Amino acid sequence: MELRTLLVGKNKGIISDFFLVMNDSFESMTSSMRPQDLEAHVKYFQPQAVVYCMDMENREDINAVSGLCELLKKEGIPLVTIGDAEDCDGFVKMSGKSPDLELKKPLTLQVMRERLENYLMKRALLEKKAGMPQEKRSLGSGADNLLQEVEREMAALRGEAAVPAPAQMPEKALQEPGGKRRIMIIDDSTSMLRAIKSYLGDRYELATAISGKIGLKYLQKRSVDLILLDYEMPEMDGPQVYQKLQESPETARIPVIFLTGINDTSKIQKALSLKPKGYLLKPVDREALLSKIEEVLNEQGL
Numbered sequence: 001m002e003l004r005t006l007l008v009g010k011n012k013g014i015i016s017d018f019f020l021v022m023n024d025s026f027e028s029m030t031s032s033m034r035p036q037d038l039e040a041h042v043k044y045f046q047p048q049a050v051v052y053c054m055d056m057e058n059r060e061d062i063n064a065v066s067g068l069c070e071l072l073k074k075e076g077i078p079l080v081t082i083g084d085a086e087d088c089d090g091f092v093k094m095s096g097k098s099p100d101l102e103l104k105k106p107l108t109l110q111v112m113r114e115r116l117e118n119y120l121m122k123r124a125l126l127e128k129k130a131g132m133p134q135e136k137r138s139l140g141s142g143a144d145n146l147l148q149e150v151e152r153e154m155a156a157l158r159g160e161a162a163v164p165a166p167a168q169m170p171e172k173a174l175q176e177p178g179g180k181r182r183i184m185i186i187d188d189s190t191s192m193l194r195a196i197k198s199y200l201g202d203r204y205e206l207a208t209a210i211s212g213k214i215g216l217k218y219l220q221k222r223s224v225d226l227i228l229l230d231y232e233m234p235e236m237d238g239p240q241v242y243q244k245l246q247e248s249p250e251t252a253r254i255p256v257i258f259l260t261g262i263n264d265t266s267k268i269q270k271a272l273s274l275k276p277k278g279y280l281l282k283p284v285d286r287e288a289l290l291s292k293i294e295e296v297l298n299e300q301g302l
Contacts, residue, residue: 003120005080006031006041008065009053014082018051022113024191033064039071047077048120052091052099054083059094066095078123080116110188117190180205181297182223186215186241187230187259192282196228199286200293212236216244219251226296231260231279242274255296259284 005026007015018028031041042050050072052065065079072079078100081088088104091097101119103112182205185196193208200206207224209215213236215227227245231238238258245251258279272279277296280289 003027003049003117004029004045004047005116006045006047006050007053008033008038008050009055009082010057010061011053011055011083013055014053017109021109024194025113025117033061035064035067038064038068042068042071042075042077046075048124049078049080049101049116051080051082051116054081054087054091057083057087057091062091062094065091066097069095069097078120080119082112181225182207183226183228183293184209184215184218184224185228186212186233186238187228188233189230192230192259192284196284196289199284199289203290204293212238212241212244215241219245219254224254225300226277226293227254227256229256229258229276231258239270239274242276255300257292257296 003026005018005028007018007028007030009015015028015030018026022028029041029045029047031037050065050068069079079097080101080103081091081099082103082105083091084105088099088102091099101116103115107115180203183200184207185193186209187193187196188210190210193210197206197208207218207222209218212233229238229241233241238260242256245254245256255277258276259282260279261282277299278292280292
């Protein structure tokens, strides 16, 4: 899903991050603070959000963004503010308006990206679902049902393992005879998840998770034939996830291939000492990945 953001404000560091670091998630454009420029860019670029990147903004700048709010409301475009508590609170106090989404620093770039991306995807999916005829929506009716379906679709779009609602969850969803072999990818990088999905999507059924905890939760209810596991992740790294897999009889049998950007010999040796079915260095080569997966699946008789 393409997410367009119009960036305004004095915080050049955050604006640079959108173009240099988060360009795989957002298509961005900048505008001056002149009211005429702001309106022209909104009408021309049709962003999914106007992102006000604040850094000691003055009253004139805040008034310019505040004056844009009526047009944004008319066009259905949310206003997102990013800044420290003083900047964010100052905007609300001076403008008398509340942003649709407020991101107060300190925030890591990853958290900032995820919150904005998740908010915009949820908003877009809600709008899409709301515009559909009733018979094309999820079974049942009501806002709660619609939100649940949106949450599942949004999880799939952002690269998480989307766990079906309890009423729809079979005791153990096994692969249908003759169906595609199912591979799980666990990696905290959404860009890596997208790349691997583009490599494998036409050959395998894929499940993705942006953390070890999400992946393990998915595996409590679903079976997979192979796991591609990022070696270095926050909170729970690849070796810790691997150990959890080995502790359960149901998941210990699943072959694991580590994906890692490390080039430290000692770390590679540590990864191999866990006895996975293999490891591949990032950036992952498509042909090497396909070849390794087929090799491992054939060894397992799958």
